[in-house]
Amino acid sequence: MDTKKRGEMSIMKRKFYKLIPILVFVCSLFTLFSIVRISYAFPQECYNWSFETFYKITNLAISEDGEYIVVGDSSVGGINNGQIYLFKMYSAQLLGYAYITSGVNSLVMSNNGTYIVGGSNNGIVYLFSSYNFVYDASPLWTYNAGSNITALDISGNSNYIVAGSNNDKVYLFNIFISTPTWQYTTLGDINSVAISYNGLYLVAGSSDKSIYLFNRTSSTPIWVYGTGGSVWSVDISQDGKFIAVGSDDCKVYLFDRNSSTPLWTYSTGSPVVSIAISNDSQYIVAGTLNGNVFLFNRLSSTPLWFYTTGGRVDSVAISSDGQHIAAGSWDNSSYLFNRSSSTPLWSYNTSGYIRSVAISSNGQYLIIGGDSRKIYLFDFIDSDDDGLSNGYEVFQSDTKPNNPDTDGDGYSDGEEIAAGTDPLDRNSNPGPATTTYSTNNNIPGFGPLAILFGTVIALSLYKLLRKREFKMIK
Ligand SMILES: [Ca+2]
Ligand SMILES: [Ca+2]
């Protein structure tokens, strides 16, 4: 080898050595990113708890803080009977249930979980208090409307109830009085109703193709707007200022309460069967018969995104700030989205149509139910980043929600559940595996440590190489 070539080789070598610190640093960064990514991966079985009902689930609701959950079911066709079940979430406890003379067709709960209102297929409105909801609970009052109670809502301050029925009527109740304050007759079945937080404004959607807006002080509508088809779903913002509507004419409508002319409309290409507006009134989610979920910012009729499920999207829900969006589909799955992306954060498959989804105000808890006759509660906070939600650790695996490796055997709780080993037994673990913390996350501070370690190595190597270079030049 001649001197020139040897010189070239040593220059190449030096260049290579210089690359090493950079490579080490890049590897450290990659390790950190893999940790961050893992925190979104919830195994399918990670529901906090589930409960089997007698009949198919028709409706469910959750209190704002997620502490109370109410579920309604119905025998086939709703002709025989149904039940309303009340659960306390933190203790996974069934507080009681009430028999409903025919199936439950509509069901709501007050924001604070204090009151439950149910509507039956044979026309009865039931009001229950959560505080004395025991086995075979008795209602505070009932009202017989004589026809299927298809729609219900309760004001955020718990003072007013609005009901809609199949005999074309809208009813307003003061919560303490079992006879309606007033009623109004439209020209078709009432499909959906909603009432603002203070109960001052209420809206109803009818099969007569019209939307009706009321001030609660009068049974004469403030305005009526005709769409091109049955109005399937309505919602009103907490402050009563905005009204979102889904119609059989395939359109989503947004109204300012002060005008019967829509602020905007959007054609989805399929009947819009479910709709919800966030408490801060900034975001609107709509579900369609052909399986799409659309998210809108209130300020624009162009959807932020849409996602296609495999079946009718019968139920949608959105957290207070619009950050989290849930949808239940007749493809038997439920989906959770972040408002910034149409790719679901998560989905869960059951053995039947999803009829109802509800989300707690902060988006932490999601409850789903439908024809599988099972409710599932999910919790989306994973404090120790081990791949298992806090709720799953408390209710299912008995592991510690604030310790990623409860038994200290070097394998994370999530990793052990996935591998089928015991996360509470040091002697039970996935074995001398390829998947230890280095690939599967989970020691808090491990990422920063990896970076620190990488940086120290990188700096020492750099110094060493500088020294060598210096010597070589000498
Ligand atoms: Ca965890
Ligand atoms: Ca843990």
Ligand SMILES: [Ca+2]
């Ligand atoms: Ca372990």
Ligand SMILES: [Ca+2]
């Ligand atoms: Ca173990």
